[in-house]
Amino acid sequence: MTPATSGAPRRRPPGMTDVARLAGVSQKTVSRVVNNERYVSDEVREKVRAAARELGFRPNTAARALITGRFGRIGVVALGTALYGPASLQVAIERATRAAGISVMVANTLEGQPDSIGDAVDWLLHQGVDAIIISDPIDEGVELRVDPDVPIYSVGRSLPQAENVLGGDFNADATREAVEHLLGLGHERVWHVAGPATWFAARERADGWRAAHEARGIEAPPLIEGDWTPASGYEAGRRLLRAPGVTAVACANDDMAIGLIRAFTEAGVIVPERVSVTGFDDIPAAAYLTPPLTTVRQQFEADAIRGLGILLRRLPGAPTGAPEPADPPPDARRLVVRRSTAPPPNRLNGEPGKDAR
Numbered sequence: 001m002t003p004a005t006s007g008a009p010r011r012r013p014p015g016m017t018d019v020a021r022l023a024g025v026s027q028k029t030v031s032r033v034v035n036n037e038r039y040v041s042d043e044v045r046e047k048v049r050a051a052a053r054e055l056g057f058r059p060n061t062a063a064r065a066l067i068t069g070r071f072g073r074i075g076v077v078a079l080g081t082a083l084y085g086p087a088s089l090q091v092a093i094e095r096a097t098r099a100a101g102i103s104v105m106v107a108n109t110l111e112g113q114p115d116s117i118g119d120a121v122d123w124l125l126h127q128g129v130d131a132i133i134i135s136d137p138i139d140e141g142v143e144l145r146v147d148p149d150v151p152i153y154s155v156g157r158s159l160p161q162a163e164n165v166l167g168g169d170f171n172a173d174a175t176r177e178a179v180e181h182l183l184g185l186g187h188e189r190v191w192h193v194a195g196p197a198t199w200f201a202a203r204e205r206a207d208g209w210r211a212a213h214e215a216r217g218i219e220a221p222p223l224i225e226g227d228w229t230p231a232s233g234y235e236a237g238r239r240l241l242r243a244p245g246v247t248a249v250a251c252a253n254d255d256m257a258i259g260l261i262r263a264f265t266e267a268g269v270i271v272p273e274r275v276s277v278t279g280f281d282d283i284p285a286a287a288y289l290t291p292p293l294t295t296v297r298q299q300f301e302a303d304a305i306r307g308l309g310i311l312l313r314r315l316p317g318a319p320t321g322a323p324e325p326a327d328p329p330p331d332a333r334r335l336v337v338r339r340s341t342a343p344p345p346n347r348l349n350g351e352p353g354k355d356a357r
Contacts, residue, residue, distance in 0.1 A: 016030045019051045023044075025048060072103060074102060074103075075127070076093055076104055077121060077133070077134045078090045080110060084253070084281050084283050085281055089300050092301045093135065095301065100312060105124060121134075131153065132153070133311070134154045151314060171207075172205065172208035172211065174280070174296040175204075175208030175209050175250065176208035177334075178295075179192075179213070180215075181278070183212060183213075185276065185343045187276065188218070189213070189248070191243075191248065191250070192220070192221075192223050192251075192252070195226060195227070195252040197225060202252055221243075224236045226252070228256060230259035232256055233263075236260055237264050240275075241269065246275060248275065248276045248344070249276070250278045254280065254295055257277050257293055258279075272340050272342035273345060276294075278293070279294070279295035291338065291339035291340045292339050
């Protein structure tokens with residue numbers, strides 16, 4: 001007995017005709033709701049959606065694309081990492097797309113494999129997407145060449161084929177604000193624990209650190225490169241314990257600041273009485289450290305909504321649910337001052353770097 005002849009006949013999946021019958025509207029109205037078109041009242045739209053939920057109706061993506069020229073899906077090329085910043089941005093993009101009534105398909109890349117970005121773009125195009133967001137913060141040292149037939153947008157990097165949706169000068173400006181906060185407290189110079197030089201964000205934050213010194217005519221101390229992890233911050237702290245006159249350190253992310261503070265604390269150098277420390281990201285634990293960490297707060301949700309709004313409204317037949325590309329509120333990105341920063345110690349008590357050895 002073959003599967004085709006065994007058992008009860010298989011029920012066909014519900015279609016738009018079934019939804020229209022249950023909702024008491026025309027099939028054309030159901031089509032307009034499915035494709036997120038205008039000219040449908042909120043009351044009718046909700047009635048159709050309720051009928052679709054009751055029947056378990058799922059629109060056929062391929063069929064809808066043939067009719068409307070859209071897949072209702074955005075592709076995202078992301079770095080496969082658990083680091084707080086990139087991971088938070090990816091989650092924010094997924095939430096924003098769902099709120100706009102479209103789906104998202106993510107293709108992860110790997111650091112150290114330059115071709116993986118182009119491969120990810122090709123895979124997304126093969127699956128069918130209306131646009132692609134490249135949320136990859138790594139400079140692999142090769143020019144990315146992609147020739148997609150859909151719009152492509154970039155987060156934090158410049159591509160010949162892409163328009164930057166998010167990023168801009170935020171990394172540099174926010175780091176400069178953190179360094180200016182420390183200089184304003186009376187610290188003569190601020191050391192910097194940077195992220196890896198291959199990361200665009202790390203370069204931009206280092207630029208902001210240098211700019212804050214240059215604006216005051218101060219020579220910045222040597223940069224220390226980390227790898228975003230607490231372990232690299234810890235090693236940077238051990239190095240700075242051997243450097244004379246260190247009273248302030250700006251870290252390129254909170255995790256490295258955590259490792260740095262651990263190294264100082266083990267050596268008896270108390271933060272902020274002896275050395276002030278700032279971070280970047282405002283991870284959930286930042287407010288609960290000892291001492292609570294002064295850091296730059298990022299607004300991933302606001303960035304994603306604004307960027308997605310710009311993207312969607314530039315697509316042919318933009319969906320009505322596309323979020324407005326409004327500017328972020330004045331306090332969307334700001335330095336959160338907590339207790340890890342203070343004026344420098346009295347020099348009469350000795351130089352912190354020498355005392356810590």
